[in-house]
Amino acid sequence: MARLRPKPNSTPDDIAFGVNPVAMALETGHAKALLYYREATNERVLALVERARAAGLRVEAVEARRLDELTGDGVHQGVLARVRPVEPIDLKATARAAGARSLVLLLDRVTDPQNVGAILRTAVAVGVDAVVLPLRRGALITPGVHRASAGLSFVAPVAAPQNLAQAVRVLKEANYWVVAADAGEGSQAATVFDWPGRTALVVGSEGEGVGQLLLRESDFRVALPMDPRVESLNVAVATGALAYLWRRQHPFPEQVPGG
Template sequence: HLTIKEFLEKNKEVERSLVLMLDSIYDPQNLGAILRAAECFGVNLVVYSKNRGTDITPTVTKASAGAAELVPICKVSNLADTMQGFQKEGYWALSADIGEKAQSLYKFKFPEKALIIMGSEGVGVQPLLRKKCDFHVTIPMHGRIDSLNVSQATSIILNGYRNYFSD
């Protein structure tokens, strides 16, 4: 496991970097699926809380199809402080949101250094983090159900970032 300080030092000169922060992901199947998506879409680091969510367990590792062993992961004690540390280093924080103020994912201009924050299905990203975000994005829904499973939503947003910068 990498520390945030080590990651930021190592990536100081990098123009483009994608970091995924997970807030209150308690379902091990969801965490595993998110780690799998993170690996598939080339996420540079996954950050999660020691206190708010599940840990990397054998169930998570199995659900990740091996990605838990491949994607760089950092467990932190304070998501808000960690988020501000990334912002000080030039990262723009964005949260997945279903609120009216959120921009459509399909029209969003992604920053090159992005910290994408995904929250639990029931509550979303905690208000403290949401308030400190630079942007809020939403995935437009066209059916009668207004939300996706957090692992599905994460995959779509990570794909949105990669599509935005595809050459």
């Protein structure tokens, strides 16, 4: 029986599209096959084709409409890769092995792939030890996440426990302080907050914020000071700002004199 093609505007889970995501899939060994626009002239696309062939992967030249179908009319730049799933890391082992300066991000009900991808990209830039995406709630690694992260989703340290409450327990047992991003009563200004060396930062969706259970489990609550005309920031933007406030207080070792 012939394998059915996906309907137009539906995207299979096992692809990454666009030059940067495909390049990272090849670099990390996640790519299984490569499809590209048969009339491509983009030198970066052609270089990816050669890399895939050199790696012994199946390479197929296709019409543009086939790429449009597979990506749901996404911005594929004329290339996509069939990819292996990104394997989650062991959160407990990671937390135990982390040093005195360690940041873990926990995403509570953050489901938009653009936000998840942007947060993963920030996580790699800041050097976090884990990004916790619960299996039951939120977005796991999808083609949209690969695209939004520019392929850094293939290297970001993602953990996927059954729920965030379980993850918080694991992190507390490993001597992390849980800090929730919340602008409610009792929150401190994130810009003057004394960030713990081992911080588990919980961020929530722009609409709902961090859930009550996780707020009760948190040791501190912080908020970004803002002009009162701004009700809230996009969760990816807020997470980036908070992560860099932590990193400013706990620099990379090579940025510390004698470190």
